Every structure is written in structure tokens, then in C-alpha cells.
Amino acid sequence: MRLADRYDGFLIDLDGVVWLGHDFIDGAVETLNALAEEGKPVAFVTNSPRQSPAEHAESLRQGGVPVEDGRVITAGTTLIALALERFGREPEVIATGTGSFLRQLSDSGILLLEHSDWARAEAVLVSGHTGFDYGELKAASMAARAGALLAATGRDPTMPMPDGLWPGTGSVLAAIETASGQKGVITGKPEARIFEKGLEAIGAGHGLAMRVAMIGDRADTDVAGGQAAGLDGILVGNHSDPAVKPDHIIASLTGLLEPPA
Numbered sequence: 498m499r500l501a502d503r504y505d506g507f508l509i510d511l512d513g514v515v516w517l518g519h520d521f522i523d524g525a526v527e528t529l530n531a532l533a534e535e536g537k538p539v540a541f542v543t544n545s546p547r548q549s550p551a552e553h554a555e556s557l558r559q560g561g562v563p564v565e566d567g568r569v570i571t572a573g574t575t576l577i578a579l580a581l582e583r584f585g586r587e588p589e590v591i592a593t594g595t596g597s598f599l600r601q602l603s604d605s606g607i608l609l610l611e612h613s614d615w616a617r618a619e620a621v622l623v624s625g626h627t628g629f630d631y632g633e634l635k636a637a638s639m640a641a642r643a644g645a646l647l648a649a650t651g652r653d654p655t656m657p658m659p660d661g662l663w664p665g666t667g668s669v670l671a672a673i674e675t676a677s678g679q680k681g682v683i684t685g686k687p688e689a690r691i692f693e694k695g696l697e698a699i700g701a702g703h704g705l706a707m708r709v710a711m712i713g714d715r716a717d718t719d720v721a722g723g724q725a726a727g728l729d730g731i732l733v734g735n736h737s738d739p740a741v742k743p744d745h746i747i748a749s750l751t752g753l754l755e756p757p758a
Contacts, residue, residue, distance in 0.1 A: 500731070500745055501753040505707040506538040508695040508723065510686075511553065512545055513657035513714035514733050514750060519556050520659050524751035526561045531754055538699035539568065542692065542711070544651035544666065544685035544718065546573025546624050547595040570694045572650035572685025573598055573624065577605045579648055579684050580620055589617050591640045593633045593669060594624035612636035616643060623649035623673060623681065625656075625666035638676035647677065651685035653718060686713070687722025696726075712750070716741040 509515065515525045532539055541553065541564070548556070550569040557564045573594075580588055587606035592599055602622065603609055610618055612632050618640035641647040649670045655662035670681050685691050692711065701707040710729040713719020716738035720730030724744075732743035733750065747753065 499754055499756060500747065501532065501535070501537065503708065504537070504710045504729070506540075506699045506701060506709045507532065507753075508540050508542045508692065508699070508709065508711045508728065509750075510711075510713035510715075510719050510733075511541050511543040514712060515541070515557075515562075516560075517657055517659045519560075521560050522749060524749055528750040528754055529562045533563065538701075539564075540695040540698040541569045542686065542695040543570070544572045544653055544691075545656065546571045546576070546598045546601065546650050547626065548597050549601050550574060552597060568698050570691060570698060572691060573601050575684040575688075575690050575694065576622055576624070576648060576650050577602060577607065578690075579682070580607060580622060580646075581605065583646060584619060588619040588646075590620045590622050591615055591618045591636050591645070592622040592624075593626065593629055593637060593673075594622075595626045598624050598626070615640040618643075618645045620646040620648060621673065623647070623666065623670050625664065625669040627663075629669050634672055634676060637673045641673060641677035641679040646682070647673065647679045648682040648684060650683075651718065652683055653715065657714065686715075686718040687725060689722075689726050692723060692726035692728065710744070712753075716743065720744075 551566045553569045554566045589608045615636040621637045621641045652667040653665040654667040656665040711723025712731040714733045720743045721741045723730040729744040731745045
């Protein structure tokens with residue numbers, strides 16, 4: 498029995514599993530299309546909100562993976578949901594992130610403040626980006642120290658890219674936490690909210706009996722988070738975290754379709 502035969506559907510991470518940057522990993526497109534042909538629903542669950550779900554979906558389609566926008570769940574969408582739920586309205590915030598992430602916040606009605614207006618901020622919403630600078634650190638940390646809600650898309654310290662590991666949102670958040678003395682709330686993996694949204698996207702929410710596994714390249718967020726949400730955790734790549742025991746380990750997505758050794 499192939500590993501894919503043990504499950505009815507999958508939640509799959511993007512960075513380090515499907516692609517590096519947006520360079521598709523060998524065999525990923527073929528494996529995803531094979532799962533679709535076999536009627537196994539997939540949702541993509543990522544801590545990266547550097548693009549919107551629709552933009553991620555379009556990148557997948559351009560690479561040859563037919564997917565609906567609603568099958569991509571990002572920590573950006575769960576962060577927005579948290580902010581709106583926490584305040585019951587659109588708050589005024591200091592935010593860090595890519596242009597796409599900031600547009601997602603603005604499109605939701607959240608008011609983005611200038612750094613100089615940090616004292617008005619009700620929340621500090623954090624996502625990593627390559628332009629993070631001292632001005633953002635100062636505004637975010639001062640707002641958080643003054644009592645603004647500090648929340649972030651994740652704690653991943655790095656993100657896999659074609660030329661190696663780049664600093665991730667966790668590195669940016671660590672700087673803000675250090676400067677402010679405050680602890681951030683996380684809305685991405687390994688927290689339950691993002692897995693619940695992924696299950697809903699493949700029709701496995703509300704207690705429906707489906708065997709679903711979470712596939713990712715990080716033991717601490719993908720595997721442990723998925724297991725805490727009641728899913729099996731499949732690790733892609735090498736395992737080096739003694740605190741986490743994956744249900745299965747595969748070298749790449751193609752391992753789902755390979756016969757057992």
C-alpha cells in the first residue's frame with residue numbers, strides 16, 4: 498500500500514514542500530495532479546502571507562497545479578480574522594510585511610497607521626519581509642510596549658529559498674518581542690485555527706470522518722501542529738527534532754505515491 502492510500506485527503510505546506518521561492522520542487526506538480534486524479538482533496542496551508550491566497554493559487558496554477566483560490570489558507574487570513582474578532586471592528590494597527598500582505602490588511606478594512614502614529618495603534622500585526630528596518634522595529638515595539646495587541650503569522654525563524662534559509666517571520670517577531678518586552682500571539686502553524694480552516698477547505702470540517710494528514714518540512718510547526726489538531730503528521734526531509742515524532746517521513750512529495758520499501 499502506498500502512503501497516499503492510507504488517507505482521504507491532505508493539508509500540504511508550500512515552502513520547502515511544493516516549491517522553494519516559487520521554483521517547483523522536482524515531482525511536486527506531478528504528485529499533486531495524481532492526488533487530484535485519484536479524488537483525494539488537498540488544501541495548501543502556509544505560514545507565508547507574502548502573497549494573498551488568490552496570488553498563491555495563481556502561482557500554483559501557472560506551475561501546472563489546478564487549484565481553487567479557496568484551497569489556499571495562509572496565516573495572513575487567520576491573522577486578519579483574529580484582529581477583527583478581537584476588536585469586533587476594524588482596528589488601527591502598525592503592521593510589518595510585504596506589499597501584498599499590507600494590501601490584504603487594508604482590503605479587510607483594517608487601518609494601517611504611519612510609523613509616527615504608533616501611539617494610536619490598537620494592534621501590531623507582524624509578518625516578515627525583506628525590507629524590515631529599524632523604523633518598523635521602533636514603531637512596532639513602542640506600540641506593543643504601550644499596550645497594543647502583538648500578533649504574528651508565525652514563529653518560523655527561517656524560510657527555505659533556492660539559495661538557502663532566509664530569515665523568516667519568527668526572526669522579525671523575536672526582534673519586536675525583545676525590544677518591547679511583550680509576547681506575541683500566533684495565528685499560523687502550529688496553532689489550531691489554521692488547520693481547522695484547511696480542513697474546512699477540503700470538506701473535512703465539523704467532525705466529518707476523513708483520514709487527513711498534514712505534510713510539511715518543519716517538525717515543530719507542520720508535524721507537531723497537525724498532530725495536536727488530530728491529524729497525522731508527515732515530515733518531508735530530514736528529521737532532527739527529538740521532541741517530535743512524525744507519523745511518516747518522506748524525502749519529497751513523490752514519496753506519497755511510491756510503493757513501500
